[in-house]
Amino acid sequence: MSKDIQDFLPPPGELLGLGEPTHQEPAFGLLRNELFTVLVEQGFRSIALESDRVRGLLVDDFVQGGAGDLDTVMTEGFSHRFGELTANRRLVGWLREYNAGRPADERVSFHGFDASTENTSAASPRIYLEHARDYLGLELELDRLLGDDKAWSRDEAILDPAQSLGDTASALQLRVIADDLLTTLYARAPERIAATSRADWYRARTYLTTGIGLLRYHKQASVPGSQAVRIARLMAARDSLMAQNLLDIRSIEGQRGPTLVFAHNALVQRMTDPNRDWYSAGSIVAELLGERYTVIAGSLGRSETLGLMEPAADTYEGGLQRTFSTWGLTPSVALQPARTRTDISPQQGYFPLDQPLLDHVDAVLHINAGAHV
Secondary structure, three states: OEOOHHHHOOOOOOEEEEEEOOOOOHHHHHHHHHHHHHHHHOOOOEEEEEEEHHHHHHHHHHHOOOOOOHHHHHHHOOOOOHHHOHHHHHHHHHHHHHHOOOOHHHOOEEEEEEOOEOOOOEOOOHHHHHHHHHHHOOOOOOHHHHOOHHHHHOOHHHHOHHHOOOOOHHHHHHHHHHHHHHHHHHHOHHHHHHHOOHHHHHHHHHHHHHHHHHHHHHHHHOOOOOHHHHHHHHHHHHHHHHHHHHHHHHHHHOOOOOEEEEEEHHHHOOOOOOOOOOOOHHHHHHHHHHHHEEEEEEEEOOEOOOOEOOOOOOEHHHHHHHHOOOEEEEEHHHOOOOEOOOOOOHHHOOOOOOHHHHOOOOEEEEEOOOOOO
């Protein structure tokens, strides 16, 4: 048993996935911040959160010393209302302070790695395609094909295949144009990087691949079927896009140092839930990176915020609670077989530990939120 996160970084670690079992317990984000400062001392040079990829560029601009104010960055730089979380606000403030006065290769970068989607809606691809077009200096009129942005972003465009724009002639033409733009972006990379910078080229690629991902997502939304099958298909598309984003982030950060990924256990875990029909982002990345990807799953004992009581002694959480009075890290193989916790409700959003999850992670971070972290 240990509290030293360095014990769980087998070389040659590139990507460390740190999971939380619920988004509603603030102790995980606060402890993440504490652990990340240790990882930065060990050479980590980036962090990626479960938030919109393109919005995250605004956050990174700020933490690199760019203009703006913290309130605006927290409002506009995060999706899913994650900018309202105290832990994320403290993280952004710490990153800006840490980077101040440091050379570029020693600064820590911020990334979002989520797709530009919410649970029941997805954005118009307009700003993403237009950014790439303008970066390449092309005369390309997209307005006629894009139409009204609200027609793309309204809930009905995702929930009702009959109202989706994803399979229209205009959307299909936009996909061809976007693919051509990506080819051109790579073909002209030496020229554009010389004229701008490598960072600007990567930014253009991020915008463009986000737009392409949105077009793919809207196409999936247009396919008829039962709502359960359609939602599973959309979730599979989202996880695929997140995995691609993480691999892109590693292509940017690979020469500077490892990356910490912080997201829900369901996203960072290596396994695929046997009760669903798609692969998690973590399982996709794990297959492609192999031993370069390490996963720590989050576990929660007691939580006043969630109204989660003391776990039963014969559960995984109960055993961990007896071992760690506040919080602690332990290898997953060190845990003895136990019962899956059942004293939870859907409103708490807590996903308890079970053996299939433990079989596919390297370690467990347990928090007793009933005590001070």
